[in-house]
Amino acid sequence: GAVVSQHPSRVICKSGTSVKIECRSLDFQATTMFWYRQFPKQSLMLMATSNEGSKATYEQGVEKDKFLINHASLTLSTLTVTSAHPEDSSFYICSASGGAQFFGPGTRLTVL
Amino acid sequence: GQSLEQPSEVTAVEGAIVQINCTYQTSGFYGLSWYQQHDGGAPTFLSYNALDGLEETGRFSSFLSRSDSYGYLLLQELQMKDSASYFCAVRVSGGYQKVTFGTGTKLQVIP
Numbered sequence: 001g002a003v004v005s006q007h008p009s010r011v012i013c014k015s016g017t018s019v020k021i022e023c024r025s026l027d028f029q030a031t032t033m034f035w036y037r038q039f040p041k042q043s044l045m046l047m048a049t050s051n052e053g054s055k056a057t058y059e060q061g062v063e064k065d066k067f068l069i070n071h072a073s074l075t076l077s078t079l080t081v082t083s084a085h086p087e088d089s090s091f092y093i094c095s096a097s098g099g100a101q102f103f104g105p106g107t108r109l110t111v112l
Numbered sequence: 113g114q115s116l117e118q119p120s121e122v123t124a125v126e127g128a129i130v131q132i133n134c135t136y137q138t139s140g141f142y143g144l145s146w147y148q149q150h151d152g153g154a155p156t157f158l159s160y161n162a163l164d165g166l167e168e169t170g171r172f173s174s175f176l177s178r179s180d181s182y183g184y185l186l187l188q189e190l191q192m193k194d195s196a197s198y199f200c201a202v203r204v205s206g207g208y209q210k211v212t213f214g215t216g217t218k219l220q221v222i223p
Contacts, residue, residue: 034210043199044155044213093154101203101211103147106154 003027004096006104013084014112020080021107023094029074030096035067038091038106050077084111114138114202116214123220124190132185132217134200142203144176144183145211150196158185158198187219195221 003026013019023033032051036044048069049057056069068080077096081088093106116136124130134144143162147155159167161176161183173186187194200214 036213043216046210046212049210095211101145101157103154103156 004030004094004102004104006092006094006107008107009105010108010110012110012112015085016083018080018082019084019109020078021092021094021109023077023079023096023104025075025096025102028096030077031074032097033071033077034095034097034101035069035077035079036093036095038093044093047079081109084109086111114204114212116200116202116212118198118200118214118217120215121218121220123222126190126192126221126223128190129186129188130190130219132187132198132200132219134183134185134214136181136183136200136202136214138181138202138204138212140205141178141181142205144174145201145203146172146174146185147199147201147213148196149199149216155199160203190221192221192223195219 005024007022011019034049035047037047038044046059047062050069050071052071052074058064066082071077089111091106091108095101095103118134145160146158148158149155158172159174161167161174164178166175171188176183197216197218199216201211203211
């Protein structure tokens with residue numbers, strides 16, 4: 001099946017710093033990518049829909065200035081958590097859509 | 113918006129059959145997917161139903177009734193490795209066909 005990668009798989013950062021997470025579709029072109037967040041023992045919550053060459057569409061309650069999304073090419077979308085705080089600690093998962101939807105392995109962010 | 117309901121936990125015996133139900137409310141329904149997620153891992157795709165009926169893939173089957181806004185995942189010949197969380201997810205129509213996940217069902221398989 002299609003492969004989606006994420007980098008880094010784990011990141012620990014200090015409060016107030018920014019963290020960038022990359023999501024790549026390795027063997028197909030993804031016109032649309034999705035970013036999810038999952039807190040412990042909870043479901044995946046869609047944060048935003050990222051479209052190549054246009055602005056991301058954010059779900060209600062998600063701060064677009066805090067979670068910056070860039071989808072500069074058909075194989076790469078990035079999520080930047082700006083001025084991270086401990087409550088942003090979570091499991092961030094991307095998925096790429098090229099017809100069917102494929103999930104990346106996730107990035108575990110811990111903000112100290 | 114969308115809402116999906118699943119049982120929070122299910123326990124079943126190794127070798128048995130278990131059914132995980134999912135009811136949903138959504139506009140622009142396009143299809144129902146099922147995902148498996150082990151602790152610490154990302155979700156992996158199991159099955160997808162766009163039409164009413166049963167889809168079988170090995171030990172796993174998935175059923176959809178669009179008129180009842182209901183579906184289920186059936187796992188047969190349970191194995192210990194099937195212990196995981198299972199999520200139903202609706203795909204809604206529209207330009208992006210985004211996927212919204214249910215609350216998840218934690219399945220524990222016991223010897």
